[in-house]
Each structure stands twice: as C-alpha cells, then as structure tokens.
Amino acid sequence: MSISIKDIAKRANVSPSTVSRALNNRPRISDETKKQIQALAKEMGYVPSAIARNLVGQRSATIGIAIADFLNPFYSDIIAGIEDIAIANNYYVFVSSFYRDKQRELALLNTFYERRLAGIIVAGSVMDDEYLSFPHIDAMPAVLINCPSHPFSVSADKVLGARLVVEHLIELGHRRIAHVRHAHNYETAQLRLTSYKDTLSQHGITVDDRYIVAGDERFTGGVRAVDQLLALPEQPTAIFCFNDMTAVGVINALLKKGIDVPQDISVVGFDGLDIASFYHPALTTVQQPTYQIGCESAKMLLGLIEGKKNIKARIIESQLIVRESTAPPRAE
Amino acid sequence: MSISIKDIAKRANVSPSTVSRALNNRPRISDETKKQIQALAKEMGYVPSAIARNLVGQRSATIGIAIADFLNPFYSDIIAGIEDIAIANNYYVFVSSFYRDKQRELALLNTFYERRLAGIIVAGSVMDDEYLSFPHIDAMPAVLINCPSHPFSVSADKVLGARLVVEHLIELGHRRIAHVRHAHNYETAQLRLTSYKDTLSQHGITVDDRYIVAGDERFTGGVRAVDQLLALPEQPTAIFCFNDMTAVGVINALLKKGIDVPQDISVVGFDGLDIASFYHPALTTVQQPTYQIGCESAKMLLGLIEGKKNIKARIIESQLIVRESTAPPRAE
DNA sequence: TTGTACGCGTTATCAA
C-alpha cells in the first residue's frame, strides 16, 4: 500500500487538506509550512494517486490511442506526432492495438471509456460509420485517422494518391495494372480501390476484376498476392499495392521467381515509409505526411475536449514519389 | 458526466449496493431483481468506472509497457507477445515510448506509478542498473527486457549472438571486421560490443577502434556509419551492425556508392526482423525470438504481481541465420 | 492560515 496525504499529514501534525494545498501550490497556506510539507513528501517518497485525483476531478488528462496494427510502421510516426502535441499540453498518452479485429477494437474503446479517458484517437478503425453510434462518444470525444467520412477525422487524400499512381503507370505505357487491395474493406482501403477503378475507366481501360487481389498490410500479404497474379493467363505489367509493406512483399516474391522489378513488372507502394526509400529497388510510392497527421489529430482532439464546436474533417494532400520500382513495360 | 450506479439505483428504487451486487453477479440477491437491474443498466448505457473500482479495490488489472522506440519494429512483436498473455489473464495493456531518453523514461515510469498500475515491462531501458533504486519498484513490480544483469529480466543471448556473427565472418576469411554500435551504451549494446572484441581477440585479430563507429537503431544511423568507415585508409571487408535497421541503412548507403553487397563488403544485422528476410540482398542476421520474449516477460510479471518469489533472470538463445549479405572477401 | 466536512463511484461489511 502506497503512502497517501494522510500519512504525510500525521507525520507533519497538520490536516490532510493542508497537505493537499501545499503539494498543489494552492494559495491559502503559509510559505513555511508549504516548504516543510513539500520536503517531507519528497522524503517519504510520496507520489499522488492519479486514480483518486481523477475520481474527484472528473477528468483524467490522458488520451488513448487505438491503432490498427503495431506491426505496421505507418502508425509509429503518427504516434510520435500525437505524443509530441499531447505532452506539450500536459496530457499523457496510452497506446493499444486491436489488430484489425472488430471485437478487439470495441473492447479497447470500452476499456478506454472505463478509465474515463479525456479522449481517444483511433487509427485504421474497422468499424467505420458505426462509430457515430458508439454510445459514449459524447462523454469521450474521438478523432478518427483515415476515416474521411467521419466529421472529426484527419486523413490523407487516398483518392488523389491512388489516381496519381494509376496515371503515372498509364503514362509509362502500362495497360494491365493490377491492384493488391486490403482484405478488410474499411474506408480508406475502399477509397484506393474505387479511385483505382475510376482512373482506369477514365483512361479507357476496362477494369478486370481478376487483376484485383486481396492482401493484408504486411509483407506476407504481398507474397500471396503475387502467386495469384502470376497464375493469370495474361500477367499484369504493373502492380499497385495497398501499402509499402505489401509492395516489399510483392517485390521480394517477384525477385525470388527471377522476375525483375521494374524491367519485367513495375510495382508501386503507398504510405512513404522509410523502408520505401531504403529498399532495393527503392519504391515508387505515395508519401503520406504521417507525423503531421498525428499532430493534426491530436490538436483536433484537444479542441474537442475543450468543447470547441466548429470542427471539420481534415484531408491532407498526399504526393507521388517516383523512384526505381517503376518503368515502362517491356515491349511485347 | 457519465451515469453511475446511483442513477440506476434511483430508477430501480433500490439501494446502490443492490445495484452493485446485481452488476457483479454477487450472491446475496434475488434472481428477479438481478435480471431487472442488469437490463436497466444496459438500457441506460451504464459503464462501470475503472477509476472508482481501482480506488476501492487498490488494484488496477493493468500493466504498462515502456518501450524504447516505437519506430523500431523489433518491439512490435514483443508487444504482441505481452498482449496475448495479458489478455488471456484478464489484464489490460497500455504502451508508451520514451525514445531512448532517460528523462522521458523516468517520467513514464512515474506516470505508470501514479496510475498505480499492477506492474510494468520495460524494453530497452537506458537506466540499466539504476533500476533497482527506482523507489516504487516494490509496489509496482517491473520486468526488464534485454537487461540481463537485472534479476527480473528476459533477454536474448547477445553475447552468443555477437560471437556467432564474428566467427561466421572470420570463417569466411574476413579480418577487417567493423562494428556499428549503438550510440547509447546501454547494457545489451555493450554486450554485443564486448563480445565482438573478445571474439576477434580470441581469433588472433587485433581490435582496431577505428573500425568501431556509432549508429543508432534506425536506417539513418547506418548511413552515417558508412561515411565514416569508407573514409578509413584500409576499408573493412565486413560490417557487423547493431541491428537489422542499421544493416539496411548500411547496405543502402553502400549500394548507392556502387559498392556491392556481399561481393565487395559483407554486412550482418541483428534481431531477425521480417525486413531482414524481405530485403534485397536478404540479411544474414541473428534471429531473436521476439514474440517468445514478450510472452515470457508477461508471464514473469504476472508471477511477480501474484507475489511469486523464486524468479530468476531468463536468457533465451539466439541463432545465426546466414542469408545473402555475407560472402568471402574479395581477393586482394 | 488552518481544520472540518463532504463528495467523486465503487465495493465490502454489517445490520435489518
């Protein structure tokens, strides 16, 4: 059992409230007793109980971050951005992951609410529109990352990103452009897919569903996707991947089969992780301002916590970065 | 303000204690009122306050994880292991990072203690031996990952790992073997370095400090290290890197300068991340059982929380995996 | 300047 202000009060022969005043730098106390008590508290190794404080104060100064997948470095940078803003505003941050599992996501949100956290940020939710019906959303504000349809959200422009990718490939001369989508159909995965289809159509290329295969967001998803795509009668000449992790998996699988990237097949990623520029060949990809997204979402959440009302969904532009993994298709 | 058992009690015309009994499936209550109250609680959207529960119960059923760096995927797998064990034992898990900053690490531990968490797991501490003097260690048990000198710790065998690496390179015929160490001299970084030196000496190779340069644990650290090493009058023929991230940075920098890996220079990583096998060339590295380390440390912590006493530091064997980034040195 | 009394939401003990 840890020591409390009562213990200090006894030792100092004062009342608990005097101790409380001394430790919180409150006015109605003499400088002398204040210093005396502060010294005693330090000596006794007193650490205030956030639990008791939260209970009486009805606020926790802690925000929770629920992220889809710890194993995807995409989220690491976002977390760093959130942390920096939160710490600067005297908030603590706790992170947890739900691994794209709806049940775990719900359980996590519930845990956050049980702790009466001041607010939460969710990145990569698989609940999507059901979010608005989450019962405690008014008591514990939430900001969603990459769910642009939600009013309180910060997202990168996936529609633009996917269009830039497809147009880049078409300009290079590709016609058979495959897409490795995310097996989960959550919002921003869907947006990439739709934008991919739309852009193809706009350029007079018929969408062929056989060129759309499911991956996940890790290396292995890309490997499996390659097996499917290479089994096709007419192999694609370019593969647009859901994200950089997938693209690395795809390239690795292709190289292992003796297929050169980009000479035989072009590959494009999405996200702009560090690994994209360090991989070999370096990935053509869509750069997402992850750290900035983290900062923006934290600022938005702090605004919501303080009761700000005029808050709108933010969409941040993303940018195509052409590197070594794309080239014109081989002449047939 | 969220609704409490008092609110439910009023609506049901019973006392708060009856509501508490109903909601916690306690014995002394009739089935009828229990069901009635449970239904009412659900209807009213009641969620118990973990804060109040913790205050009265003096326990939180939550463990905190402090990890050195979110941006290093090495820790992601460890977290997954911890989470799985914790959840299976009805514990919640909150993760936070201190980015190898001693002040932030201390602040984080303090935050954890303020919440009166049941226990903590720290991975990649930069405090090392000072840990034992952390004042609240008895009230909130801690397990350290990769601090083998600490009594409650789970670590991979870095000494063995580094020796396997160096011997592998020596067997291939290398004599000028460089080491990119971590700029922070925390325990397991030190162990790799010492083992590297010892193994060289044991094989009659003089340790040359110019071949030991500092990196960090990210890609960029490897890039900077390469600049230093290539400026040397006699360039090394092999580079043993602190971890896989560093190795990727090193290889990337070498390839950019037109130096082939492994034909011109061999490179070895450490950790056995997924990226090590997906990189191109695939990395020779020391595989660490990250998920298992996570599980073991969680089990150890739960043991400590339950008051188990006969707990000893665990060291888990690591294994050299030879892939494509090492080869005999070029004949001179 | 200091102390007393109460309440935050919950559980546990005792009495009814």
Add this chain to the structure above:
DNA sequence: TTGATAACGCGTACAA
C-alpha cells in the same frame, strides 16, 4: 434478500 455505512485518496467549500 436488501439497505445503511464506511472506506479507498484526493480536492474543495466552508467554518474556525
């Protein structure tokens, strides 16, 4: 089977 009461650690009116 149920209700009243106290307690967890802290902050804050209000009284002294």
